Amino acid sequence: MAVMMYWEAIRRAQDEELARDPMVIVMGEDVGVAGGTYKATKGLYEKYGAERVIDTPISENGFTGLGIGASFIGVRPIIEIMSVNFAWLAMDQIFNSAAKVRYMSGGQLEAPVVIRSPGGTAHQLGAQHSARMEKVFMGVAGLRVVTPSNPRQAYGLVKSAVRCNDPVFINEHELMYNMKGEVPDEEYFHPLEGSEVARQGRDVTLFGYNISVHWCLEAAEFLASHHGIDCEVVDLYSLSPLDRAGIKASVSKTHRAIIAEEAEAPVGVGSEVMAIINEECFFELDAAPVRVSARNVPIPYNHRLEKAAIPGAKDVVHAVLKMFGKQ
Amino acid sequence: MQRDLVRQFFYDMLLARLFEQAAAEQYVQGNIAGFLHLYPGEEAVAVGTLRAADPGDYVVSTYREHVHALVRGVSADAVMAELFGRVGGCSRGYGGSMHLFDVQRRFLGGYAIVGETLPIAIGVGYRLAMNGARDAVLCYFGDGAVNQGTFHESLNMAALWKLPVLFICENNHYQIGTEIHRHSAMAEIYRRACAYGMAAKRVDGMDVLAVYGAARAALEHVREGLGPYLLECETYRYRGHSMADSGAYRSALEVAELQARDPLLTLRARAVEEGWIAAAEIEALEEKAQQAVESAVRFAAQSPPPDDMYHGVYAQPVDLYRGQP
Ligand SMILES: Cc1ncc(C[n+]2csc(CCOP(=O)(O)OP(=O)(O)O)c2C)c(N)n1
Ligand SMILES: [Mg+2]
Numbered sequence: 001m002a003v004m005m006y007w008e009a010i011r012r013a014q015d016e017e018l019a020r021d022p023m024v025i026v027m028g029e030d031v032g033v034a035g036g037t038y039k040a041t042k043g044l045y046e047k048y049g050a051e052r053v054i055d056t057p058i059s060e061n062g063f064t065g066l067g068i069g070a071s072f073i074g075v076r077p078i079i080e081i082m083s084v085n086f087a088w089l090a091m092d093q094i095f096n097s098a099a100k101v102r103y104m105s106g107g108q109l110e111a112p113v114v115i116r117s118p119g120g121t122a123h124q125l126g127a128q129h130s131a132r133m134e135k136v137f138m139g140v141a142g143l144r145v146v147t148p149s150n151p152r153q154a155y156g157l158v159k160s161a162v163r164c165n166d167p168v169f170i171n172e173h174e175l176m177y178n179m180k181g182e183v184p185d186e187e188y189f190h191p192l193e194g195s196e197v198a199r200q201g202r203d204v205t206l207f208g209y210n211i212s213v214h215w216c217l218e219a220a221e222f223l224a225s226h227h228g229i230d231c232e233v234v235d236l237y238s239l240s241p242l243d244r245a246g247i248k249a250s251v252s253k254t255h256r257a258i259i260a261e262e263a264e265a266p267v268g269v270g271s272e273v274m275a276i277i278n279e280e281c282f283f284e285l286d287a288a289p290v291r292v293s294a295r296n297v298p299i300p301y302n303h304r305l306e307k308a309a310i311p312g313a314k315d316v317v318h319a320v321l322k323m324f325g326k327q
Numbered sequence: 328m329q330r331d332l333v334r335q336f337f338y339d340m341l342l343a344r345l346f347e348q349a350a351a352e353q354y355v356q357g358n359i360a361g362f363l364h365l366y367p368g369e370e371a372v373a374v375g376t377l378r379a380a381d382p383g384d385y386v387v388s389t390y391r392e393h394v395h396a397l398v399r400g401v402s403a404d405a406v407m408a409e410l411f412g413r414v415g416g417c418s419r420g421y422g423g424s425m426h427l428f429d430v431q432r433r434f435l436g437g438y439a440i441v442g443e444t445l446p447i448a449i450g451v452g453y454r455l456a457m458n459g460a461r462d463a464v465l466c467y468f469g470d471g472a473v474n475q476g477t478f479h480e481s482l483n484m485a486a487l488w489k490l491p492v493l494f495i496c497e498n499n500h501y502q503i504g505t506e507i508h509r510h511s512a513m514a515e516i517y518r519r520a521c522a523y524g525m526a527a528k529r530v531d532g533m534d535v536l537a538v539y540g541a542a543r544a545a546l547e548h549v550r551e552g553l554g555p556y557l558l559e560c561e562t563y564r565y566r567g568h569s570m571a572d573s574g575a576y577r578s579a580l581e582v583a584e585l586q587a588r589d590p591l592l593t594l595r596a597r598a599v600e601e602g603w604i605a606a607a608e609i610e611a612l613e614e615k616a617q618q619a620v621e622s623a624v625r626f627a628a629q630s631p632p633p634d635d636m637y638h639g640v641y642a643q644p645v646d647l648y649r650g651q652p
Contacts, residue, residue, distance in 0.1 A: 029502070029503070029505070030503050030504045030505060033504060033505070033509075033576060034503065034504030034505070034576060037503075055505050055509055055510070056510075057471070057474035057502070057505075057510040057511065058441045058442065058471045058472065058474055058475055058502055058510070059474045059475060059476070060475075061476060062474075062476065085439075085440065086440065086441075088440075089440070089442075089475070123360055123361065124360035124361035124412065124423060125361045125362055125423075126361055126362075126422065126423040126424075126425050126426055126439060127421075127422070127426065128425065128426070128438070128439040128440055129361075129362065129425070129439055295636055295637075296640070297636055297637060297640050298640070300420070300421045300633070300636070301361065301412050301418075301420060301421055301422055301423030301424075301426070302412035302413070302420040302421065302423075302632050302633050303360060303412060304632050304634075305420075305421075305632070305633060305634075305636055308636060309636060
């Protein structure tokens, strides 16, 4: 196992796929000569050339559509959208074309594209650069949505996404590119569906994905050492489809659930997980499930307000203690 | 040339340069965060165009808009305080560097999505056309924005409905790290206007007098009801795209060449040579600008942070799910 950073893991996966299949291409703003805003394509332009590592104009709907169209006839594009905030501009092509083409062509066409994009709130980037959009993508049939919480998943999910014949949206995080973690030395394909138990526990399940997995793990350590509460942490790396069986299994074991997400609560991952709990294992519950989520506001620029708008490990701890009547 | 006008241009550009330098310093010191896009090198564009505008005109700008706000009359105090994220800021600390607003001065904002300013500007222009007013909209965007669909969609509608919009392309030849010939099939941006039968011109954006003259003529055209106008100002940014970018993709030679055409220094030299401004007066203006910037930093540092998270989400406070149990 080599230790590498999140961006290095993504870079390695893309490098291997580019080397393997001449139909794999990488495209996006500043992915080529500049090596990628978050370095995820560093050196690939030099290695594979301008035809396969494409610096695009700022035409999100256009170049995403280009990738999707090319994928109809055999190309396997990995499209980097510099930030999810700009993915709004490409929604037409992602939703109307990529997600639906297999269905509306009666199965004749498919759009095996990978769209990678960082979401999340970083540090004071303001309202138009702080969106968390996974909730938007996960609600659309025909699209797969995955969101790696560590370098191993990042590597393995990019690999699997490139091989998958459905369009896959990979939701990354601006604050996680320098996170370090172990990645297998041999080729590794992370499943595009399912969930992972990141920490075993008996008393309550903390559901997280991407950055919120880390809040949950931190909260779990604290709660174990200070309050004797044994949390299970479930990493929902696949948001579409969500792992119904995994959610059910964990809640049936702990009988309590808290869902931590960086996005605002309405119509979010939390609401969806709660609905699944309701449908799958309502009578297993010892307490009403709780969401830990962002304030329902556009993200303010001021740093104090920004911090207050976004939840973290402390909020998870607070929610658990409240659930156990300790606060 | 009118002396007062030249003096104004000089002062505006000087204030702009010093303000941005101070912003960079404050960023390094940690008082400003997020993406900070600075304007040194491009001053002649904002100054030349905005000084050609009337107080009744509207302005819609991008995330690289500190100087547009300053020239429009937003105080250095209010701009700096916004960069600090404080209530004394022109967006009360909620917006930040990329989202400066001052509706009183008809400064309708800084927008951080590339290509976003154009549809907004034609909307404002549409309202003005409904009024039959002689006011215009000044719409700013970079060379990178012209490949968004919104550029073409907006130019078409503006031309179709003869909207009073002056489209101002600040062509600094880069969209972050991608040089214009690598992002645009037609790098002479003003020529794109002909697809919509729109009047257009390219001007040396390093020469404030040239920009001013071109903007005056263009605004006259717009005010006469002859339809929109695309003014391309060829310019250059001396710093990286933002504080996060070193600009390593540009050669030192290229930067040096453009620095030799520094719009501020060029005007200064010419103004002294032509006797438009006396050397002593230059010193006084420098002193004045320096003080304005220092006072802005002091003002920003003392201004309190905003404290109401839910201010401005809706017109009236809405009893909605506010998040976090
Ligand atoms: C829709 C969208 N895509 C990408 C970005 C990221 N981005 C911010 S500025 C920029 C380059 C813009 O270049 P240009 O329009 O020439 O303006 P400049 O920064 O040079 O003034 C990019 C790609 C964005 N803000 N919005
Ligand atoms: Mg540019």
